[in-house]
Every structure is written in C-alpha cells, then in structure tokens.
Amino acid sequence: METLNVLVVDDEFGIRSGVSRILRNFSISYPFMDEDIEFNVIEAATGEEALEAIKKNPPAVVLLDNKLPGIQGIEVLEYINNNSLDILVVMITSYASLELAVKATNIGAYDFVPKPFTPQELKSSMENVAKHYFLRRMTRKLHKEGKQVRFQFLTVLSHEMKAPLNSIEGYLKIMQEKQAGEKIDDYEKMIDRSLARIKAMRTLIMDLLDLTRIESGKKKRELREIDLSLVIKSAIETMMPMAIQRDVTFEFNNIVPANFMADSEEMEIVFNNLVSNAVKYNTDGGKVVCSVEKNSSEIIIVISDTGVGIATEDLPKLFHEFSRIKNPCTKDIAGSGLGLSIVKRIINMYMGQIDVKSTPGVGSSFTITLPVLPTVNQITGL
Amino acid sequence: MKNQRTILLVDDDMDYLFQQKLHLERFGYKVITAEGQKEAEELMNTIKPDLAIFDLMMERDDSGFILCYKMKRKYPDVPIILSTAVSAETDMSFGITTEDERKWIKADLYLEKGVLPERLQKEIAQLLKK
Numbered sequence: 001m002e003t004l005n006v007l008v009v010d011d012e013f014g015i016r017s018g019v020s021r022i023l024r025n026f027s028i029s030y031p032f033m034d035e036d037i038e039f040n041v042i043e044a045a046t047g048e049e050a051l052e053a054i055k056k057n058p059p060a061v062v063l064l065d066n067k068l069p070g071i072q073g074i075e076v077l078e079y080i081n082n083n084s085l086d087i088l089v090v091m092i093t094s095y096a097s098l099e100l101a102v103k104a105t106n107i108g109a110y111d112f113v114p115k116p117f118t119p120q121e122l123k124s125s126m127e128n129v130a131k132h133y134f135l136r137r138m139t140r141k142l143h144k145e146g147k148q149v150r151f152q153f154l155t156v157l158s159h160e161m162k163a164p165l166n167s168i169e170g171y172l173k174i175m176q177e178k179q180a181g182e183k184i185d186d187y188e189k190m191i192d193r194s195l196a197r198i199k200a201m202r203t204l205i206m207d208l209l210d211l212t213r214i215e216s217g218k219k220k221r222e223l224r225e226i227d228l229s230l231v232i233k234s235a236i237e238t239m240m241p242m243a244i245q246r247d248v249t250f251e252f253n254n255i256v257p258a259n260f261m262a263d264s265e266e267m268e269i270v271f272n273n274l275v276s277n278a279v280k281y282n283t284d285g286g287k288v289v290c291s292v293e294k295n296s297s298e299i300i301i302v303i304s305d306t307g308v309g310i311a312t313e314d315l316p317k318l319f320h321e322f323s324r325i326k327n328p329c330t331k332d333i334a335g336s337g338l339g340l341s342i343v344k345r346i347i348n349m350y351m352g353q354i355d356v357k358s359t360p361g362v363g364s365s366f367t368i369t370l371p372v373l374p375t376v377n378q379i380t381g382l
Numbered sequence: 383m384k385n386q387r388t389i390l391l392v393d394d395d396m397d398y399l400f401q402q403k404l405h406l407e408r409f410g411y412k413v414i415t416a417e418g419q420k421e422a423e424e425l426m427n428t429i430k431p432d433l434a435i436f437d438l439m440m441e442r443d444d445s446g447f448i449l450c451y452k453m454k455r456k457y458p459d460v461p462i463i464l465s466t467a468v469s470a471e472t473d474m475s476f477g478i479t480t481e482d483e484r485k486w487i488k489a490d491l492y493l494e495k496g497v498l499p500e501r502l503q504k505e506i507a508q509l510l511k512k
Binding site: 124163166167170171174179180190193197 | 395397400401408494495496
C-alpha cells in the first residue's frame with residue numbers, strides 16, 4: 001500500500017476535517033500500479049503553518065485555499081514553485097474566485113476544486129492528481145534508467161484496453177441478470193460481440209508487442225538478404241482466407257525479385273499490415289494490386305486497394321498511434337490503431353519512406369521506397 | 383405506451399450503445415441511437431428527444447461538446463447528459479459545476495462512463511422532472 005501525504009490548507013475547520021474524513025477511507029488502484037494508493041491528511045489552518053509543514057516534510061499534494069488569514073494561498077504556491085518542490089497543488093476555491101484559480105493554474109497549480117465540493121468531486125480530483133503524481137514519478141524513474149515513456153501513449157493505451165473489457169463486462173452482466181431472456185440463444189449476438197472484442201484486444205496486444213520490440217531495441221535484429229517480393233507473397237497467402245470470404249482478388253503488376261538487407265520479422269510486420277489493411281478496408285468484390293520494382297538505387301513497392309479510401313483531412317494523422325479514422329465505412333472494421341504507426345517506424349529504420357495517395361470511395365495506394373544496399377553499419381547505426 | 387419519453391443516445395462504441403439502449407428500454411424509455419456526431423446531428427433535425435446522452439470523444443475529440451452546443455441551440459429545454467470515460471483516463475479534469483464551465487460546456491450533467499444503470503436511471507428521472 002502506497003501512502004500519499006496530502007496537506008490541506010484552509011482556515012475553515014469544517015473543510016479541513018471534511019477532507020480528512022473523505023480521504024481517510026479512500027483508496028485508488030490502477031492497473032499499472034502494484035499497490036493501492038491511500039492518503040494521509042495533514043492539516044494547516046494558515047499559510048504560515050503550511051510553509052512550516054512543507055519545509056519539515058514536503059507532502060505529495062497540497063490542497064490549498066487562497067483566502068487565508070495571514071499570507072495568501074497563492075504565496076504558498078509561489079514558494080513551492082520557486083523551490084522546485086515535487087508537490088502537486090490543487091486550489092480549493094469558491095466560484096467567485098474562479099479567475100484566481102485560473103491564474104493559479106497558470107503559475108503552476110495542477111488543478112482546482114470549486115468550493116463547496118461534494119465528496120465525489122474531491123475524490124475524482126484526488127484520483128487524477130494521484131495518477132499524475134505516480135505517472136510523473138514513474139517517468140522520472142524510467143528516464144533515469146535511460147528509457148522513455150510517453151504519457152499520452154499510456155493514457156490512450158489504457159483507454160483502448162479498457163473499452164473492450166467494459167463492453168464484455170457489460171454483456172456478461174446482462175447475461176448474469178438474464179435481462180434478455182431465459183435461453184442461451186437470446187444472447188447469441190452478445191456472445192458474438194464479446195468474442196469479437198476479445199479478438200480485437202488480442203490484436204492490440206500483439207501489435208503492442210511488435211511495437212515494444214522495435215522500440216526497446218532489445219531484440220537482436222538479424223539482418224540478412226531477403227527477397228521482399230516473397231515476403232509480400234507470403235503476406236497475401238496469410239490474408240487469403242479473409243480475401244476469399246470478401247471476394248477480394250489480388251493482382252500482381254510488375255513484380256520482380258527484390259533482395260534487400262533486412263530483418264525478416266520486421267519486413268513481415270510491414271507487409272502483413274499493409275496487405276491486411278488493403279483487404280480489410282476494401283469493398284466486397286474489390287481488388288488489391290501489388291507491384292515491386294527495383295532499380296540501382298531503390299526498391300519501390302506499391303500496394304493499392306479499391307476500398308473505402310481516406311479523406312484528405314484524415315491523411316496527416318494516418319500514421320499516428322491510435323488514430324483510427326472513424327467514419328461509417330470503417331466502424332465495423334477491427335483494428336488496433338497501431339498498425340500503420342508500426343509500419344512507418346520500421347520503414348524509417350531502413351531510411352525508407354512511406355507515402356499514401358487516396359480518394360474516398362475509390363481506394364488507397366501505399367508506396368514504400370527503400371534505398372538499396374545501405375551498409376549494415378548504416379542500419380545498425382554503428 | 384402513453385407518455386413514453388424518448389432518449390437520444392449517441393456513442394461510437396456499438397457495444398456500449400447496444401447495452402445502454404437495452405438498459406434504458408428496460409426502464410421504459412424509447413431510445414433512438416446514433417453512432418457518431420454526424421448521424422446525431424442529422425437525427426436532431428427531425429427529432430426532438432426528451433433527453434439526450436452524448437459520448438464525448440467520437441469522430442473528433444470534442445464531438446460531445448459540439449453536440450451539446452448544437453442541441454441547446456436548437457432545443458434549449460432538452461436536458462443533456464455528457465457521458466465519458468475521459469477524465470478518469472487522461473489528466474483532463476473538468477466538471478460542469480461552476481458558472482464558467484457551464485458557459486462553454488452546454489450539458490446539464492456530466493457522468494463517468496460505467497456508472498450503474500440504476501444510477502443513470504435516477505439521474506435521468508431527475509432531469510426529466512425539471
């Protein structure tokens with residue numbers, strides 16, 4: 001059990017004891033934390049008392065009222081900032097001083113809770129603060145170990161992982177309470193949907209593993225000469241069952257052997273992703289056209305589909321993590337939102353380039369250009 | 383059913399939509415659903431619901447806010463619940479308890495996703511009574 005010290009600074013006894021009471025039996029758990037978080041409340045009735053308490057033992061969080069008998073809350077905030085203390089400040093303030101709260105946020109307060117607040121409001125603010133505190137601490141630790149972690153990525157990831165769990169849980173509860181009938185058949189659709197969400201979650205986890213493997217650099221990359229046209233053909237074979245189901249056909253347009261120094265697993269990830277997208281985002285009865293060309297300096301691979309296409313305004317975010325394009329055409333297509341960002345990362349590692357052209361309703365065309373014969377040293381950065 | 387109230391429910395997670403619809407129908411409401419901002423806007427042109435429940439992040443990160451705004455402009459008297467998992471998962475924290483926030487977030491109630499159906503029922507009943 002982790003305990004966070006919370007210093008509550010308010011001249012009203014009622015607020016101080018209220019906060020103590022609300023937080024006494026409150027704990028938070030996060031999937032990425034081994035332990036639950038509890039709060040230990042320290043009280044201060046004036047700004048002077050607060051400064052003394054901070055000097056003696058800096059708390060993790062300060063809940064700070066501005067209107068105090070002696071020095072004002074904002075001065076306490078300034079003291080914390082000027083001394084670069086690792087403390088998150090939450091202003092507790094009445095509506096009338098919202099302007100002040102905004103000012104406080106500008107000069108470094110993390111959040112503000114309007115007074116009077118309900119226990120729930122305080123709790124949800126503390127939840128955010130605690131999460132931020134631990135994420136920050138975790139980031140610092142990881143930075144020290146020479147690793148990087150991206151906030152945004154983690155928070156979006158937790159959303160992407162929780163959504164399918166919530167939906168499966170929702171279905172199970174409906175079944176548990178037999179809300180749709182007595183027979184198992186009454187729940188067929190819900191069971192199918194639950195399985196679909198589980199499948200999507202598994203894809204996400206697999207993609208995530210690919211991404212971490214690429215990012216961590218831990219796995220030894222095995223560079224050897226491989227024929228990319230064979231990698232593409234094998235990706236097509238993998239997608240064949242789905243293509244047959246949807247009556248999507250493959251066409252080769254000028255495909256030549258293209259030997260390239262690369263890690264075969266990485267190239268498989270690239271072309272499995274692109275070929276599977278070309279099938280998934282296609283229309284029934286559509287076509288996927290592949291071409292592989294090679295000249296003295298580069299290999300050019302084009303994978304085109306006759307699918308739903310991508311709107312011009314969506315193109316810039318296409319290769320971003322978790323930026324699945326949401327529209328009625330794509331809503332039934334499963335995807336983790338990681339595939340193309342992984343593809344781009346890999347292509348970049350080989351100093352290549354990936355471009356996309358697309359017309360909504362007509363199709364998309366992805367072009368990969370890879371420089372031929374970079375030396376092993378160039379690739380590994382030695 | 384006489385006096386049956388209509389709820390417009392908008393969310394881009396088709397499973398969440400299905401489940402909420404089931405719960406709300408169980409509570410006796412008529413439910414119209416939309417899977418996104420655009421679809422919801424089209425529905426709003428022809429239907430005036432008694433209450434609306436919007437997810438926040440759909441096609442755009444602020445789709446829910448935009449729907450709130452458009453709904454209130456068209457039907458100022460229709461109560462709106464903004465329902466999202468956003469504040470628990472990101473560092474964003476907002477509410478609609480202050481005057482200032484009410485000015486730009488045109489919702490009547492902000493509910494975290496995952497509240498019990500019974501709680502939702504209670505909140506809806508309260509908003510419809512007003």
